[in-house]
Amino acid sequence: MKKHLSYLAALLLILSASPLLSAPSLKVQTNQEDATYKTGDTVVFHVRLSDSEDPGGSVNFVLSEDGFNELKKGKVHLKDGTATIEGSMGKPGFLRCVASYKPAQGKTLTAVGAAAISPLQIKASLPVPDDFDEFWAKQKQRLAGIPMKATRTAVTSKDADCFDTQITCLGKPVSGYLALPKNAKAKGHPIILWVHGAGVRSSSLGNAVQGARNGMISMDINAHGIPNGKPGKFYQDLSKGELKTYRHDGREDRETIYFNGMFLRLVRAIDYLTSLPEWDGRTVAVIGHSQGGLQALVAGGIDPRVTFIGSGVPAGCDHSGNAADRISGWPKIVPMVDGKPDPKVLEATRYIDAVNFANRCKAEAIMSVGFIDPVCPPTSCYAAYNQLKGPKTVLNEPAMAHAAPAHIKDAFLKAVIKHAGR
Helix, strand or coil: HHHHHHHHHHHHHHHHHHCCCCEEEEEEEEECCCCECCCCCCCCEEEECCCCCCCCCCCEEEEEECCCCCCEEEEEECCEEEEEEEEECCCCCECCCCCCCEECCCCCCEEEEEEECCHHHHCCCCCCCCCHHHHHHHHHHHHHHCCCCCEEEEECCCCCEEEEEEEECEEEEEEEEEEEEEECCCCCEEEEEEECCCCCCCCCHHHHHHHHHHHCEEECCCCCCCCCCCCHHHHCCCCCCCCHCCCCCCCCCCCCCCHHHHHHHHHHHHHHHCCCCCEEEEEEEEEEEEEHHHHHHHHHHCCCCCCEEEEEEECCHHHHHHHCCCCCCCCCCCCCCCCCCCHHHHHHHHHHCCCHHCCCCEEEEEEEEECCCCCHHHHHHHHHCCCCCCEEEEEEEEECCCCCHHHHHHHHHHHHHHHHCC
């Protein structure tokens, strides 16, 4: 027994004295910290292989226009685990570098880096349709013909007065959690509306309460007008069934496209919130990320009552990107036919493009952009950002893919609180 214990002690001593080997990793980053350059500048990407037993070998790379048009590919050799890759772009956009390394043993390592090339000069791929405003005015008229009735069911919360709330709308109702500050005062509180990313889920009571804690009339609505607080299987079944293809449903016609109903629910939610006696009569904020970022942009463009939007890595931007030979945003709604965008879908989706709503948005805005985001590519996000007409701030994240990290959410909340105190 003593021998066995002595052996274990010796083994532990050896392990504690020896450096633990980490898994090898590959990283790509630009030679400028902000990863922002001008058109025609030479961008230098530094490639670093770390924690590898063999710091030599070679790295394959591909440079592209934000993952769309390939510009250059090749191979560079590592020296002491490092190498450089150079490239440039002759037009505004994002230069994306994908590097891969195959170790002697194990899986191929892949890393992505990107550089913004004169991003404030990225334009919309197509102009706003001539009858864009007329079309949405008619949609809002249709909505106005539906009497607004709200059903509120109290929900327990120690921090706010909360209600599971449904509001009549065209088609599916607005469905969300409403939270009012404790002892809310008449005409004493700004409005914040939280909107959801892609997928099928219940509204978030936590989001609603967060806004109320900060003194706001706060409502979190789900994207589909579905019941809240159901078991997980309820939402899974919808996701696999009725709502499985919602992203592309009805895309051949601007009247039937799925997002038409989603956007009108934004207007009806604002109709209801601004009817509450507790509203201060001044501030209406809408915040969301991804598909929620799309909805925030839409709310700011479709409804002049909106005074502030927070749009994180927004989806739904520049659907017509392929028509300009560049990448388009999620959900890649326009199919390609014989190498060209489907003309019918292309025309219909111009009326739900966040870029065109941004062109009408005069609200204060804050937007986050991930330079290596493959879902909502930065080129498409900037196409929308550059159309915004009011005061605006962009949070550039060179190393971020598709995400809504805590520091971004905190920045949005601080910005809206500051705005509400204007």
